[in-house]
Amino acid sequence: ISCLLDLKPNFTSPPPTSMAAGPDAYLQGNIRMTLEDPELWKSFHEIGTEMIITKPGRRMFPHCKVNISGLIPCAKYILLVDMVPEDGFRYKWNKDKWEVAGKAEPQPPCRTYLHPDSPAPGSHWMKQSVSFLKLKLTNNTLDQHGHIILHSMHRYYPRFHIVQADDLFSVRWSVFQTFTFPETSFTAVTAYQNTKITKLKIDHNPFAKGFRDEGTNKKRRANKSPDSADKKTKMTDMLARDSEEDIQQDFCRQSFEVFDGEEVDKRKEGDPVKEESYSPWAADREQSVRTESPNGTDTRDMYNTEQLVPAPASYQPYRFHEYSGKSPSPSSSASRSSVGSGRFEPRVPDVATVPEHDSSKAARPQDMVASSSSCVPQNLPQDYTGVLNMTMAQAGKPGVIGHPIYNPYGTAEQPLAQWSNAAPSQYPAPHHLTADYPTQAVHPGYHHSNMAEWSQYPLFSYSCW
DNA sequence: TCATCTCTCACATTTGAAGCGC
């Protein structure tokens, strides 16, 4: 009860200061995130990054590591990562290049990875780089460990969210800053397709040291049958030849063939911008656009930012220009029901606040259903229905049922709390995807006892398509 | 039936955390 009392102001009063225009909002707009080890990421990206997905879950390599600045040192923040489909296609590896192999499979259950340090003060996030090493990818749609579920042979990119919130409950009202990095896009695979990627992984991943040419795997190779040794030799030769190739050339065009299916034809009939935007390598395209930043300074973190919060006026015109005219709108996006499903949806002015009408309608928890399912257009970037879905309370507070939340570090301390009383319409899955969502997701009163369960539900519904 | 594509599994190897004794 005390929990509800504590929360009531949040439902009835205007959003916290961070949501209103003012100094705080300005600070939010100054939040910067830079990708650590960008050169490594680029070296992978130039070839076409592949990430292994397995049933038990596989870490990413390179793993996501970012530096953050511009946070309010004493304010608490939550960091999240989700994976967004880059387009609406399935790919196949044909000899030495990726080709579109048809339409994408229905999106698996959307999951969001919560950084285990969350929530933590801004000073904590800024004092050192933030690693998402523990993040795992899986192709097991029934995964119970909270790993991010992806489809093999589909392209994705990680999306980082910074939320100013004391706890997961506060996310309901909090300011979101979303960042993406073009060079982190990847193809999910169950086995490596591109030998160049394999070689890069072996060369840079410490755990794969045993497979390095100069490594101690000679003994291992000596035990191989002549057949496999022969294969290995062939592969080595191929790699050698590969390395001689001009890596500078535009791999995006070299390695991906345009899908010559029906949809492409339709697109070709459309406006030329859309046609141009059709390349599977949206990230590169986007980067090329983004590098037109007039700032002339470090554009990396600038063009990687998908701000969803009020931003400094000086910042918005560029963004608006950036996404309005040139923002390609792949036909694939037409099949996606919501925003944020791709990076090219036209951005509307950055607004991270929950619309006021929502605030009022959500005055009573039971009303949140209506507000989330009917009042917020799902095809707008500010679709915060996913956020509105959250009904959480701080663990340890009086009157709060302290369902521990999954923590990859497995510490006894569980700073975050529960979901509760999720009503059916609180999980408004896209029509064609409804069946893909766990049944629990639409079970009223279902309590999620840990993060593994919690993460099965889309924190950001707009990430689904 | 066959070829191809995709996925799974056991394996050898490395890393790094934890436990232990000094």
Next chain:
DNA sequence: AGCGCTTCAAATGTGAGAGATG
């Protein structure tokens, strides 16, 4: 408390083979 050693779980790509598909 700090150091060095051992143990063991986890992470990694390999390659064979199973299963699905056309």
